[in-house]
Amino acid sequence: MILVCDTMPTDGPQYFTDALATLALEGREGAVHSIPQEGIPDLPGVDAVIITGSTAGVYETADRPWIDDGRALVHELVEREIPTYGVCFGHQLVNDALGGTVEAGDQKRGIVDVELDDPLFDDISNQIPMVHGDYVLEPGDEMETIGAASYYDHLATRHTDAPVWTTQYHPEFTIELLDRIADDFGWPEDEADRDFGNVTADKTVSNFARLAGID
16 A cells, blocks of 8 residues: 655645645555644554645644644654655645755756666656746755755655655656646746656656555
8 A cells, every 4th residue: 555645734725735635545555644633643554654845834733733743754654664655844844843954945847857866767768847936955864865956966865775765756746637637836938948858757656666666
């Protein structure tokens, strides 16, 4: 069973989680669990976990106490060695929970060229749509960098011992979400940033499922 741990606040754009859950649960047994609304999930019977993106920042614990639940979950997943994939906020949460540094920065919107080096990225092109404003400046303990861009040194990470991977990018961000994201967050008008012909980041989810042994 694969558990999609939703970290999107109730007033955030739920279509990110919906699209990610569709990718993750297609042909696989699983469920969606909201950390902001339901707290830390029970893990018996869970074979793999995906932590979603969010409009929250990991530094907002005072206003969003559920973020501490997310940190506790990360530690439990690492300790139990449950295969885990953190997406965007999930990328930041995992690294923050393990002692890394996350800070707000310039808003990034557009398709960027990236360098990726891990089996998680098999058959994935180096053109990735990015939509984020927070950055992992220092990876967490035992997290190594497996992806980078010219503007972002730690765009993707993985744990050296536990089966834990993270990416700043949203694998669920396909052309079908472009208009919604452009309306909600802004998007460049350049033709190059609207050409998803070479974007294959959605394969990250099936690659994770394969590495987790559930595909």
